[in-house]
Amino acid sequence: DIVMTQSPDSLAVSLGERATVNCKSSQSVLHSSQNKNYLAWYQQKPGQPPKLLIYWASIRESGVPDRFSGSGSGTDFTLTISSLQAEDVAVYYCQQYYRLPGYTFGQGTKLEIK
Amino acid sequence: EVQLVQSGAEVKKPGESLKISCKGSGYSFTTYWIAWVRQMPGKGLEWMGIIYPGDSDTRYSPSFQGQVTFSADKSISTAYLQWNSLKASDTAMYYCARQDGGLDYWGQGTLVTVSS
Numbered sequence: 335d336i337v338m339t340q341s342p343d344s345l346a347v348s349l350g351e352r353a354t355v356n357c358k359s360s361q362s363v364l365h366s367s368q369n370k371n372y373l374a375w376y377q378q379k380p381g382q383p384p385k386l387l388i389y390w391a392s393i394r395e396s397g398v399p400d401r402f403s404g405s406g407s408g409t410d411f412t413l414t415i416s417s418l419q420a421e422d423v424a425v426y427y428c429q430q431y432y433r434l435p436g437y438t439f440g441q442g443t444k445l446e447i448k
Numbered sequence: 449e450v451q452l453v454q455s456g457a458e459v460k461k462p463g464e465s466l467k468i469s470c471k472g473s474g475y476s477f478t479t480y481w482i483a484w485v486r487q488m489p490g491k492g493l494e495w496m497g498i499i500y501p502g503d504s505d506t507r508y509s510p511s512f513q514g515q516v517t518f519s520a521d522k523s524i525s526t527a528y529l530q531w532n533s534l535k536a537s538d539t540a541m542y543y544c545a546r547q548d549g550g551l552d553y554w555g556q557g558t559l560v561t562v563s564s
Contacts, residue, residue, distance in 0.1 A: 372549070437547070
């Protein structure tokens with residue numbers, strides 16, 4: 335399986351400030367002939383199912399605010415929230431969907447308000 | 449509107465069997481993979497595997513191979529997750545989700561509690 339490692343495990347950021355979550359894969363998730371990174375980001379708030387934020391590493395899902403952005407390629411990826419809002423408090427997960435048998439998730443990053 | 453609606457919470461005893469469901473609507477159910485995801489209490493997301501309802505092609509994560517069974521009934525647009533003999537460690541929230549690249553639509557989750 336490809337192992338996904340997120341950092342940090344938890345993060346406290348002031349309202350209006352930038353929040354950055356990192357995700358590293360143990361193998362490249364870049365499909366070179368398609369030039370696509372098979373990497374998604376999710377947000378999960380307490381008591382709710384996860385919500386897809388970003389797919390193909392940098393494409394924002396419809397309806398997701400533009401303060402959320404994804405970047406990176408190969409094995410190193412970043413989710414950035416440009417200006418933290420109170421409603422962004424959640425746990426964030428990355429997931430690779432490049433290689434079976436397991437489309438593995440990172441362990442999650444808990445984002446709180448400082 | 450795309451929706452995945454899961455069956456309700458279950459309380460079972462160790463050794464019992466269980467089958468939970470995930471009904472899709474608002475899209476062509478047979479042409480998208482359905483994934484199952486486990487979330488143990490207070491823990492992260494674990495991808496269990498996927499099933500293609502069009503032909504019931506199934507892929508299991510190694511961690512779950514032999515522990516659960518996926519199935520689908522395309523005539524009623526429903527996918528299933530089944531256990532033959534539950535353990536206390538199966539206590540978790542189970543989500544189904546449509547795998548289209550990322551997991552773009554999720555069910556509301558089914559809480560399974562296994563306790564003697």
